[in-house]
Amino acid sequence: MDLLDRIFAQMVEYFQGDPRRIQHFVKVHAFARLIGHREGLDAAVQQRLEAAAYVHDIGIKAAEEKFGSSSGKLQEQEGPAEARKLLEKTGLDPYVSRYRGGGLPDSRGGGFSGESI
Numbered sequence: 001m002d003l004l005d006r007i008f009a010q011m012v013e014y015f016q017g018d019p020r021r022i023q024h025f026v027k028v029h030a031f032a033r034l035i036g037h038r039e040g041l042d043a044a045v046q047q048r049l050e051a052a053a054y055v056h057d058i059g060i061k062a063a064e065e066k067f068g069s070s071s072g073k074l075q076e077q078e079g080p081a082e083a084r085k086l087l088e089k090t091g092l093d094p095y096v097s098r099y100r101g102g103g104l105p106d107s108r109g110g111g112f113s114g115e116s117i
Contacts (some may be wrong), residue, residue, distance in 0.1 A: 004047065006090040007054045014061065021060065029053040035103060051092060058082045 001009070008029075016022040032053035036046045059079025060070045068076050 003090060003092055004050050004054070007051055007092070008086070010086050010089055011058075011109060014058070014082075021057070026053055028056060048064075049111050051087070055079075055083045055086060058086065 012022055013027055015025075029050060029106045032049050035045075041049065057075065057079075059075035059077070059082055062078035062082050063074035064070050066078065
């Protein structure tokens with residue numbers, strides 16, 4: 001089982017009993033995968049994109065359990081720790097960041113910003 005398959009399996013287990021959430025991350029992943037391929041991303045960036053698509057809403061469950069709400073702010077608060085735990089189980093480097101418009105790191109030590117994102 002490759003890395004993305006392991007992340008998928010972990011996410012299904014994480015959202016067990018909530019088919020709506022599972023269907024959502026599957027759809028988001030499908031769109032992200034297609035866009036990444038159409039953009040010609042290299043394999044490493046494509047893998048990160050797909051992994052991020054799977055875990056993008058992982059903070060919902062913890063936010064609902066702790067606060068009874070799945071507001072975006074609470075998802076941002078709870079999501080990184082949940083994503084880090086799940087990604088560590090799969091063997092992926094658990095680097096987790098949030099995009100705030102200032103650019104994203106790339107594997108060459110530079111970054112992406114503005115139109116290059």
